[in-house]
Amino acid sequence: MYDTGIPYKIKLRTLPGSVLVRLLVFALLLLSGSLLRPAHVLADTVFCHEKSELSSEMELYRLGSEFHTGRSSQGMCVAGSYIIYTRYTSDFAPTTYIVIDSRTRKEVGRYSFNTLHSNSLTWNPDREELVCVSKKHAFVFSFRDHRMNLVRDIVMSHNCCKIAYVSSLKTYYLGTSDTIYRSNDFQKLKPVFHVPKMAVDQGMGFDGNNLYIIWYTFGHNTIAVYSPEGVFQRSYSIVSSIFREVEEVDFLNDKMIISVANSKEQNGLYTVSGKHIFSNWETFKQATCSKDGIKIRTCRQCRWTEMKSIPATGVHRLDKWITIKKPSCEKKGKKVRKCLDCGQAIETESIPAKGHRFSHWKTITEPDVMTKGFQIRHCERCDKAEVMDMACLPAYVRIYPDSLSLSAGSSYEEIRVHLNKGDRIVSWTSANPDIAGVSETGKVTAHRPGETRITVQTAGGGRAGVQIKVGFFSYIAEKLLKLGEK
Numbered sequence: 486m487y488d489t490g491i492p493y494k495i496k497l498r499t500l501p502g503s504v505l506v507r508l509l510v511f512a513l514l515l516l517s518g519s520l521l522r523p524a525h526v527l528a529d530t531v532f533c534h535e536k537s538e539l540s541s542e543m544e545l546y547r548l549g550s551e552f553h554t555g556r557s558s559q560g561m562c563v564a565g566s567y568i569i570y571t572r573y574t575s576d577f578a579p580t581t582y583i584v585i586d587s588r589t590r591k592e593v594g595r596y597s598f599n600t601l602h603s604n605s606l607t608w609n610p611d612r613e614e615l616v617c618v619s620k621k622h623a624f625v626f627s628f629r630d631h632r633m634n635l636v637r638d639i640v641m642s643h644n645c646c647k648i649a650y651v652s653s654l655k656t657y658y659l660g661t662s663d664t665i666y667r668s669n670d671f672q673k674l675k676p677v678f679h680v681p682k683m684a685v686d687q688g689m690g691f692d693g694n695n696l697y698i699i700w701y702t703f704g705h706n707t708i709a710v711y712s713p714e715g716v717f718q719r720s721y722s723i724v725s726s727i728f729r730e731v732e733e734v735d736f737l738n739d740k741m742i743i744s745v746a747n748s749k750e751q752n753g754l755y756t757v758s759g760k761h762i763f764s765n766w767e768t769f770k771q772a773t774c775s776k777d778g779i780k781i782r783t784c785r786q787c788r789w790t791e792m793k794s795i796p797a798t799g800v801h802r803l804d805k806w807i808t809i810k811k812p813s814c815e816k817k818g819k820k821v822r823k824c825l826d827c828g829q830a831i832e833t834e835s836i837p838a839k840g841h842r843f844s845h846w847k848t849i850t851e852p853d854v855m856t857k858g859f860q861i862r863h864c865e866r867c868d869k870a871e872v873m874d875m876a877c878l879p880a881y882v883r884i885y886p887d888s889l890s891l892s893a894g895s896s897y898e899e900i901r902v903h904l905n906k907g908d909r910i911v912s913w914t915s916a917n918p919d920i921a922g923v924s925e926t927g928k929v930t931a932h933r934p935g936e937t938r939i940t941v942q943t944a945g946g947g948r949a950g951v952q953i954k955v956g957f958f959s960y961i962a963e964k965l966l967k968l969g970e971k
Contacts, residue, residue: 558752560606560617560688561733561744563587567631568735568742569615570754571603576620584631585754587737596633600624605647605688605733611655616671618648618659623671639671647689649696651713658696658713662686665696665715678715683707688733688744697734697741706731719792763791773826774801801831812836814867842866846873853907854878854945880945881905888952891921891931898928900939900951908945915939921953931955 559573559580566588572581580603584594601619608615608628615626615633621644625637643666645659651667659666659674663682666674680698684707687699695718700707708731710718733744741757763782769792772778778795801824812818818836823829841864852858858875883903891897902910913923917937923929929939934957940950 558744558746559603559732561735561742561754562606562608562615562690563735563737563742564608564615564628565610567593568737568754569606569608569628569633570744571606571617573603576601582633584633586631594631594633598624598626598633598635600635602646605649607648607650607657607691607735609650609657610652616648616650616657618645620644623648623659625671641671641674643674645674646686647698649689649691651691651696652693654713658689658691660686660689660698665698665711677713678711680709680711680715683709687731690734690736692736692741699731699734701730703729708734766793768795770795772796772798774798774824775827801829802826803831806834808836810836812838814839814841814864814869839866841869843871848875851875851906852877854880854905854943854947855907877945878905878907880908880943880947882908882941882943882947882949884941884949884951886951887949888954889929890954890956891929892956893931893933896928896930898926900927900929900941902927902941902949904943904947905945908943908947910941911944912942913939914942915953920955929953 558571560569560571562569566586568585568587570583570585572583574580579597579599580601582594582596582598583592584596585591586593600617601622603617604619606615606617613627613629614636615628617624617626618641621641623637623639623641623645624635625639627634627636641659643659643661643664645661645666647660649658650656651658654667656667656669657671658677659668659671660680664679665677667677668674683700684702685700687701687706689699690697694712696711696713698709698711700709705722708721710720712718730745730747731743732746735742737756743755743757744753745755746752763784766780766782768778769781770779772795775797777797779792780795781790781792783790803822804825806820806822808818808820810819815838817838820834820836821830822832824831843862843864846860846862848858848860850856850858852875854877857877860873860875861870862873863870881904885901885903889897889900904910910927913925913927915921915923915929915937916939917935919932920935920937921929921931921939923939927941929951931953932955934955936952936954938950939953940948942948
C-alpha cells in the first residue's frame with residue numbers, strides 16, 4: 486500500500502471526533518484510491534523513514550514549526566546549510582522569504598520582495614545566487630551569510646513555474662507544464678525534453694543526479710524522477726489525509742525536503758529520510774545481445790521497488806541452422822543461424838551443390854562409317870539432359886577372294902566385298918590394266934599373262950585389293966585358237 490508512512494489509525498485520530506465525519510473521510514480515502522492502491526513492481530512508491538527521527542504523531546518530521554501560519558507557501562530550496570522558505574499571500578503583495586538554519590532549525594532571516602506568485606526557488610552555489618521563477622519572470626538574488634538581495638528581474642520567453650539548478654552541468658533547468666528547458670542566463674531557453682502532464686505542475690528539485698518534478702491532485706502528490714537527459718527513472722507517490730498540496734522539493738544531505746501548502750495549520754516543511762532495507766537484486770527482464778535488461782529489488786518495509794538496467798550482453802544466442810536457399814544440382818544453397826533474441830542472421834554458410842544423378846546412356850542414333858551417332862541421358866533430380874556423340878565406325882573393307890588366277894581373255898565378277906555400316910564402294914582400279922582390267926561394278930577381265938592388283942576404294946576411306954595372276958599357257962592357247970578361226 487502506498488502512503489507517506491503515516492499509519493491510518495494515527496490519521497483517523499487526527500480527524501474530528503464525530504464518527505460520521507470519520508466514516509465520511511474514510512470513504513473519501515477509498516474513493517481517491519489511497520487505501521486501495523496495491524504495491525506493484527515498477528509502480529509509484531514512497532520513501533522509507535527513519536523511525537528514530539520521527540515524532541509520535543506522524544512519520545514526516547516538521548522543520549521550522551513556528552512558521553506554519555499564513556495563507557499559503559510556495560517556493561523552497563536548500564542553500565548550503567540553510568533552507569529558504571517562502572510565505573505567499575497574493576500576486577500583488579510582497580512574498581516573505583524565511584531563512585532557516587538547518588542545523589539549529591531556527592529562523593535566521595526574513596525578507597520581503599514582490600516576486601508575484603513565487604512559484605519555485607533554487608540555489609546556485611557556483612554563483613552564490615538564489616533564483617525564484619514566477620509568471621515569465623526570473624528573480625535573481627545574491628545570497629551570502631544568509632542575507633538576500635534582489636539583483637535582477639529577467640523577463641523570460643516562457644511562463645516557467647519550476648526551476649532547479651543542475652550542479653553537474655552547471656546550468657539551470659526550468660519547466661512549463663510539459664516542457665523542460667535549460668538556460669544559463671534566462672534569456673535563451675533551450676528545450677531539453679518533454680514530460681507527460683499528470684496533473685497540476687508544481688516545483689522541481691535536483692539531488693545531484695536526477696530531477697524531481699512534482700504533480701499535484703487533491704490529497705495526492707506524485708514526484709516524477711528524470712535524468713538530466715530526460716530519461717524517466719521512477720516516481721514517488723505521497724498520499725496523506727493531513728496535508729493537501731506539496732509545492733516544492735529539494736535535498737538536504739540524504740533527506741528529501743518537501744514544502745506543504747494549502748493545508749491550514751499543517752503548512753510547512755517536512756523531511757523524508759530514504760533508508761530502505763532491500764532484498765537481493767532479481768532479474769525482471771533478461772538482457773539480450775542488443776537490448777538492456779532490468780533488475781529490481783524491493784524494500785522489505787515499504788515495498789518500494791528500485792530498478793536498474795542490465796547492460797546488453799553483446800553475445801548472440803544462436804538458433805539451429807535454417808536453409809534459406811536449397812542447393813540444386815549445379816548451384817550452391819545457403820543456410821543461416823539467427824540470434825534467438827534479435828533475429829539477426831549471425832552466421833552464414835553455403836551448402837554444396839548436389840551434383841547430377843544421371844541415368845544410363847541411351848543410344849538415340851546408331852553411328853555408321855559416314856555419320857556419327859549420339860546418346861542421351863537425363864538427371865534424375867533436375868531432368869537436365871546430356872547428349873554425347875558416338876564416333877563414326879571405322880572404314881573396314883574385307884574382300885574375298887584376296888587372290889585370283891585367270892586365263893587371258895577370261896573374266897571374273899564374283900568378287901565379294903564386306904563393308905561396315907554406312908560405307909560404300911566408290912572405285913575399282915587395276916594396277917596394270919593391260920594385264921587385267923576391272924569395271925565399275927568389280928568385274929575383272931584378264932588380257933595377257935602377268936600379275937596385277939585390283940583395288941577397291943570406299944567412301945569411308947577403306948581400301949582392299951585382290952592379287953590377279955593371268956596364266957601364260959592359256960594365253961598362247963587363246964591366241965592359237967583365234968588364228969585358227971581366221
